[in-house]
Amino acid sequence: MTLRNRWRQILSHVMLALTGVCAVVAVSLLFVILGYLVYNGWRSLDWNFFTKLPKSPGETGGGMANAIVGSGEIVALASMLGLPVGFMAGVYLSEFSGKMFGSLIRYTADLLNGVPSIVIGIFAWAVVVHPMKSYSALAGAFALSLILIPITARSTEQFMVSVPQTLREGALALGASKWKTIATVVVPAAYRGIATGMILGVARIAGETAPLLFTSLSNQYWNTSLTQPTASLPYMIFIRALSPYDDWHRQAWAAGMVLLFLVLLSNMAARLILSRGIAVQK
Amino acid sequence: MATSATLPARPKGGARSFISRLKGGDEAARLITMAFAASILLVTVALVWQLWQSSSLARAKFGLTFLTTSDWDPVSGVFGSLPFIYGTVLTSALALLIAVPLGVGAAIFLAELATPRISSVFTFFIELLAAVPSVIYGVLGVFTLVPVMRDYVEPFLKKHFGFLPIFSGTILGVGYLTAGTILAIMVLPFIISISREALLEVPSEQREAALALGATRWESTWQAVLPWARLGIFGSIFLALARALGETMAVTMVIGNGLAITPSLFAPGYTIAAVLANEFAEATGDLYPSALVALGLVLFLLTIVINALARVLIIATTRRGSSHP
Amino acid sequence: MTMGTANKPSPSSTAGKRAGQPAKLEARNLNFFYGAYQALHDISLEVPAQQITALIGPSGCGKSTFLRTLNRINETIRNTRVEGQVLLDGEDVLQMDVTGLRRRVGMVFQKSNPFPKSIFDNVAYGLKVNGFGGRLSDAVEHSLKRAALWEEVKDKLHKSAYALSGGQQQRLCIARALAVDPEVLLLDEPCSALDPIATAKIEDLLFTLKDQCTIVIVTHNMQQAARVADHTGFFLLGKLIEYNTTEIIFKTPTKQETEDYITGRFG
Numbered sequence: 001m002t003l004r005n006r007w008r009q010i011l012s013h014v015m016l017a018l019t020g021v022c023a024v025v026a027v028s029l030l031f032v033i034l035g036y037l038v039y040n041g042w043r044s045l046d047w048n049f050f051t052k053l054p055k056s057p058g059e060t061g062g063g064m065a066n067a068i069v070g071s072g073e074i075v076a077l078a079s080m081l082g083l084p085v086g087f088m089a090g091v092y093l094s095e096f097s098g099k100m101f102g103s104l105i106r107y108t109a110d111l112l113n114g115v116p117s118i119v120i121g122i123f124a125w126a127v128v129v130h131p132m133k134s135y136s137a138l139a140g141a142f143a144l145s146l147i148l149i150p151i152t153a154r155s156t157e158q159f160m161v162s163v164p165q166t167l168r169e170g171a172l173a174l175g176a177s178k179w180k181t182i183a184t185v186v187v188p189a190a191y192r193g194i195a196t197g198m199i200l201g202v203a204r205i206a207g208e209t210a211p212l213l214f215t216s217l218s219n220q221y222w223n224t225s226l227t228q229p230t231a232s233l234p235y236m237i238f239i240r241a242l243s244p245y246d247d248w249h250r251q252a253w254a255a256g257m258v259l260l261f262l263v264l265l266s267n268m269a270a271r272l273i274l275s276r277g278i279a280v281q282k
Numbered sequence: 283m284a285t286s287a288t289l290p291a292r293p294k295g296g297a298r299s300f301i302s303r304l305k306g307g308d309e310a311a312r313l314i315t316m317a318f319a320a321s322i323l324l325v326t327v328a329l330v331w332q333l334w335q336s337s338s339l340a341r342a343k344f345g346l347t348f349l350t351t352s353d354w355d356p357v358s359g360v361f362g363s364l365p366f367i368y369g370t371v372l373t374s375a376l377a378l379l380i381a382v383p384l385g386v387g388a389a390i391f392l393a394e395l396a397t398p399r400i401s402s403v404f405t406f407f408i409e410l411l412a413a414v415p416s417v418i419y420g421v422l423g424v425f426t427l428v429p430v431m432r433d434y435v436e437p438f439l440k441k442h443f444g445f446l447p448i449f450s451g452t453i454l455g456v457g458y459l460t461a462g463t464i465l466a467i468m469v470l471p472f473i474i475s476i477s478r479e480a481l482l483e484v485p486s487e488q489r490e491a492a493l494a495l496g497a498t499r500w501e502s503t504w505q506a507v508l509p510w511a512r513l514g515i516f517g518s519i520f521l522a523l524a525r526a527l528g529e530t531m532a533v534t535m536v537i538g539n540g541l542a543i544t545p546s547l548f549a550p551g552y553t554i555a556a557v558l559a560n561e562f563a564e565a566t567g568d569l570y571p572s573a574l575v576a577l578g579l580v581l582f583l584l585t586i587v588i589n590a591l592a593r594v595l596i597i598a599t600t601r602r603g604s605s606h607p
Numbered sequence: 608m609t610m611g612t613a614n615k616p617s618p619s620s621t622a623g624k625r626a627g628q629p630a631k632l633e634a635r636n637l638n639f640f641y642g643a644y645q646a647l648h649d650i651s652l653e654v655p656a657q658q659i660t661a662l663i664g665p666s667g668c669g670k671s672t673f674l675r676t677l678n679r680i681n682e683t684i685r686n687t688r689v690e691g692q693v694l695l696d697g698e699d700v701l702q703m704d705v706t707g708l709r710r711r712v713g714m715v716f717q718k719s720n721p722f723p724k725s726i727f728d729n730v731a732y733g734l735k736v737n738g739f740g741g742r743l744s745d746a747v748e749h750s751l752k753r754a755a756l757w758e759e760v761k762d763k764l765h766k767s768a769y770a771l772s773g774g775q776q777q778r779l780c781i782a783r784a785l786a787v788d789p790e791v792l793l794l795d796e797p798c799s800a801l802d803p804i805a806t807a808k809i810e811d812l813l814f815t816l817k818d819q820c821t822i823v824i825v826t827h828n829m830q831q832a833a834r835v836a837d838h839t840g841f842f843l844l845g846k847l848i849e850y851n852t853t854e855i856i857f858k859t860p861t862k863q864e865t866e867d868y869i870t871g872r873f874g
Contacts, residue, residue: 012500016395022387023396026470027404030411033418036426085318092315105319108326114589115329115582116528118558122578123329125562126336146325153322166720169680170780174733174787175710179311184736189723200413207415210530210555214563234417234531241421242535249425256421260414267413271406 034260041257044250054220054236057245064255066222070231074140074216075206077226082145082205083198086152090194093153094160095182106157109150120146121211129215137223137230140216144205151204155197159190196270203266207259209234233259330582337576339569348576354541354557356565361573363580365541369458369551370581373533374526376462376547377469382519384466385473389515392474393481394489394503405475412471420535423464428455428536431463436548451546456538459547464532469522476521480514480599481507517595524588528581530555554581629697631656631821632677632712632791637691639672639681646672648846650691654791654838659813659822661836661853663829665873669845670825671717674793677823678712679705695791710737713789717796719776721768721783726760729768729779733787746786754782755812774805781812785820792816794824798831810835829869833857841865 052063089109093102124143129135163186171181187194209232217229218239233255240252340348340361351362388408392401432455443449484507492502508515538550539560554577565571630653639647647669654660662670675681677693679700693700700708710733721729730747739746747764751757756778760771768779777797784792794813798806813822813835826832832839833853840850841864849856849865860866867873 008498008501012498015500015504016391019387019391019395022384023391023404025384026388026411026474027407029467029470030407030414033411033414033422036422037418040425085321088315088318089322092312092319096312096315097319105322108323110593111586111589112322112326112329114524114585116530116555116585118528118530118555119333119578119582119585120329122336122558122562122575123332126332126575127328149322149325153319164720165683166716166718167722169683169714170716170720170722170783171732171736172683173678173680173709173714173716174736174783175706175708176733176736177706178308180307180736182311184732185722203413207413207417209415209417210559213559217563234415237417237421238531238535241417241424252421253425256418260418263413263415264410267410 034264037253037257037260040250041253041255044254045257049251049254053222054231057243057247062247062251064231064233064236064251066219067231067233067236067255068258070137070216070219070223071206071233073224073226074137074144074212074230074232075202077137077141078144078148078205079198079202081141082148082201083152085145086149086201087156087194087198089149089153090156090160091182091187093157095178095186106154109153112146113150113154116210117143117147117208118210118213121213121215124211124215132227134227135215135217135229136227137216138226140212140230140232141226143211143215144208147208147211148201148205151201152198155201156190156194159193159197160186162193163189193274196274199266199270203263203270207234207263209238213238333575333579333582337572337579339572340576341572343569344573348573349580352541352543356561356570359569361569361576363554363573363577365543366552366554366557366577367580368543369461369537370527370553370555370584372458372551373461373465373537373553374523376458377465377526378519378523380463380466381470381473381522385470385518385522386477386515388470388474389477389481390503390508393478394507401478405478408471408474412475416468416529416531417535419464419468419532423460423532423536427464428460431455431457431460435459440548447545448547451544451548453548454538454550456536456550457540457546457548458537458551461533461537461551461553462547464536465526465529468529468532469526472522472525473518476518476596477511477515480511480518483514483599484510511599513595514599517592517599520588520592520595524585524592527588528555528585530559534559554578630654630694631696632823633692633694633697634673634677635692635694637673637676637689637693639669639676639690640688641684642686646845647676650847652840652847652850654821654823656821657817657819658837659817659824659835660838660840661832662823662825662840662842663827663832663868664842664848665868666827668842670840670842671795672845673842674714674795674823674825677791677793678709678714680709680714710787711789712791712793713784713787714793714795715777715780715784715797718800719773719780721771721776721779724768725765726768726771726779727764730782730786733783737787750782750786753785753816754778755808755815756782772805774801774808777801777805777809778812781809785816789820791821791823794822796825796827799827806831829857841868843868 048063050063050068051065053066054064055062089105093105097105120143124139124146128139128142132139167185167189168181171185172178176184212232212235216232218235219229219231223230237252237255237259240248240255243249344361348361348363349367350364352364353360353362354365392404396404432453436453436455436459439449440453488506488510489502492506493499497505533553534556537552537556539552539556540550541552542549558574558578562571562574565574632654634650634652637647637650638645650673662674664670672681676689677700681687681689682705689701695703695708695711722732724732727747730750731743734743734746748757751760756775759775763770768776771779798809801809810831813824816822824836836853838851839853839856841848841856843864849860849862856865857869860869
């Protein structure tokens with residue numbers, strides 16, 4: 001082998017090894033993140049965390065109970081608004097839409113999907129907070145639902161379109177009307193994918209902070225009213241992390257760990273359900 | 283026939299009421315679902331309109347100087363957004379500089395070298411990385427990355443490359459470099475997964491042709507496979523850029539909130555998203571919020587354009603079929 | 608097989624009809640278009656009641672398209688147009704309420720398409736959707752017996768339909784179609800994906816069903832048509848070339864194209 005070829009072979013091995021290094025680095029990032037969060041957050045997780053209200057810095061025993069409940073409220077409300085709208089829109093795109101209008105809706109949904117969540121927050125502020133002259137859980141939920149709607153619509157559409165046409169024809173040939181066919185055959189056939197799309201969407205909005213910064217803001221106390229500022233887990237993490245108090249830093253780690261676990265577990269569950277479902281269908 | 287007795291009477295000809303009722307069911311279903319779909323359209327139009335409206339005060343007062351002056355002084359009512367635009371562009375550029383080689387490299391490994399098993403396991407974890415909320419990245423940034431930058435990376439850079447203006451200046455830990463780094467980590471999964479798909483679509487004949495001519499494995503990848511997939515890879519880069527531009531929480535937590543435009547990467551800076559995050563809730567009066575909304579409008583337009591470019595590129599790859607452009 | 612006889616006008620569309628009995632299904636000057644492409648040219652054909660009528664012809668000749676206009680299932684495809692008439696018991700189906708039509712004219716598809724539901728729910732589907740008021744389990748059992756599937760599935764009615772073999776799935780689809788007691792059953796190459804044993808079972812089934820039901824079957828298998836059908840229509844390039852009793856079509860066809868197809872010169 002000539003020197004030049006020798007050099008080319010070496011270069012090849014080196015470069016390809018480097019790509020392997022890149023891949024390993026990328027994957028290990030996830031574990032680094034998880035590792036740090038668990039290491040730092042685990043120690044701060046106690047019963048108080050889940051049951052007590054926040055205390056002033058320096059006082060021990062504070063918790064994030066109101067933020068957990070508040071997040072639950074806001075995400076639940078956003079899901080109640082966003083999931084049905086997204087689902088129906090997805091059904092329309094898959095089963096009813098004409099070529100042009102359908103493309104327009106799809107394009108718009110993708111556009112909305114790409115809008116930074118803080119801009120969505122501005123919109124929610126202008127439409128809900130500004131007229132109401134008050135921050136509220138409602139405004140936060142509204143903002144989050146705007147993020148949820150396009151992702152739910154596109155994923156619902158994707159799974160409904162993948163149901164084979166022959167199944168629809170089978171139902172129609174028995175005398176079922178179009179909407180009955182959709183409700184009793186197509187949707188049940190696609191429900192696994194639709195459900196996982198919804199789980200992933202909800203997990204995504206549960207972790208969003210930016211849209212809440214000036215819509216639901218935060219609250220030191222228990223709040224069940226939808227028209228009052230409401231604490232949320234991501235927001236608390238943000239505030240605590242940037243504060244000068246060690247105590248609060250620990251809480252930020254703990255809350256971060258809780259949030260991350262929730263998000264990652266639902267992601268993994270959704271993906272596993274989906275892959276198992278496809279295997280069963282065959 | 284045992285069953286016919288209990289089925290409703292077969293609709294004989296002329297069951298017109300039947301017709302209209304059933305037709306109504308389908309038509310109603312179409313209209314209802316169409317209304318929901320149209321609401322997406324409505325919301326988007328409303329969003330654009332609202333951004334335009336709420337920013338009208340600032341736009342009327344400053345015009346294009348809003349984008350070109352760098353004096354941001356809410357107290358005196360002067361709003362020039364250049365520092366934020368500078369910071370947004372700079373941090374995004376840094377993010378891409380770091381993430382693109384890393385991401386494309388990883389994608390090459392996953393598409394060309396790894397066994398299908400390893401490839402899918404790795405891809406699973408990398409896609410999970412994309413699901414990590416921004417604020418979590420922020421927490422890690424504040425407590426883990428900032429000290430590392432402050433105590434190791436930035437002094438190292440300053441010591442060996444301090445003659446360059448970008449590596450000079452006071453080291454704080456927070457700043458453009460840290461923000462760019464954390465953004466790089468956040469956009470990495472997108473570059474990897476889309477580039478990987480683009481590479482997987484390259485027909486094996488391309489690879490084989492190069493190898494048959496005596497190219498090394500690397501040469502065939504670099505010279506035959508990568509160019510074929512370049513549209514998809516560029517698409518992933520644009521997508522990453524769009525995300526980096528709009529990324530808020532992680533950046534806000536590590537950028538240091540500095541208003542000065544300096545060449546030093548160690549200096550604290552600001553991005554459009556970060557200033558919105560920090561100042562919006564406190565903005566008093568009418569002009570201040572209006573100026574902030576105007577910033578939001580700028581960010582909105584930027585991301586729309588970049589996203590559209592990304593989509594064009596990604597669609598162009600999938601539409602290509604067997605012919606090379 | 609047959610010697611070519613001089614082309615003489617054949618009693619085509621009225622062939623085999625018992626004197627005085629109106630046709631169950633009739634097509635009159637039927638034209639069908641996929642967008643700008645005309646798939647059916649001026650088809651006129653009478654399907655006699657309670658008999659088996661087969662439609663044969665090479666691939667792409669329009670026989671499936673024609674079958675699918677009979678229950679208007681072509682309407683699910685965009686950009687299609689029908690001209691002419693299709694009459695069920697003398698009434699134009701194109702003016703009729705389509706879901707009512709499809710209850711009276713059932714269809715079994717080329718590749719079996721059971722729903723991702725249990726065997727029971729598959730058969731019961733048509734009944735539920737059309738507002739059946741009686742005992743579902745009795746009706747389901749009756750249908751499965753008519754489709755000669757009951758013995759094989761009676762212990763596993765609540766298992767998924769996909770657990771059945773290809774031939775069983777197709778008989779399940781037949782049972783499903785029979786559950787709503789249709790007057791006409793359309794079958795679009797029902798055995799093309801099945802082995803000879805499964806095919807034989809379905810052919811036997813058709814014989815038992817024809818007393819209760821008018822059957823129209825599209826098949827690319829000429830021997831099948833010769834075995835089961837009372838009447839046969841030969842399609843070519845979207846036109847109905849010849850239509851008569853099966854015996855005449857296969858033994859003494861009047862058109863040259865028919866004879867060429869039967870003797871295997873093309874298709």
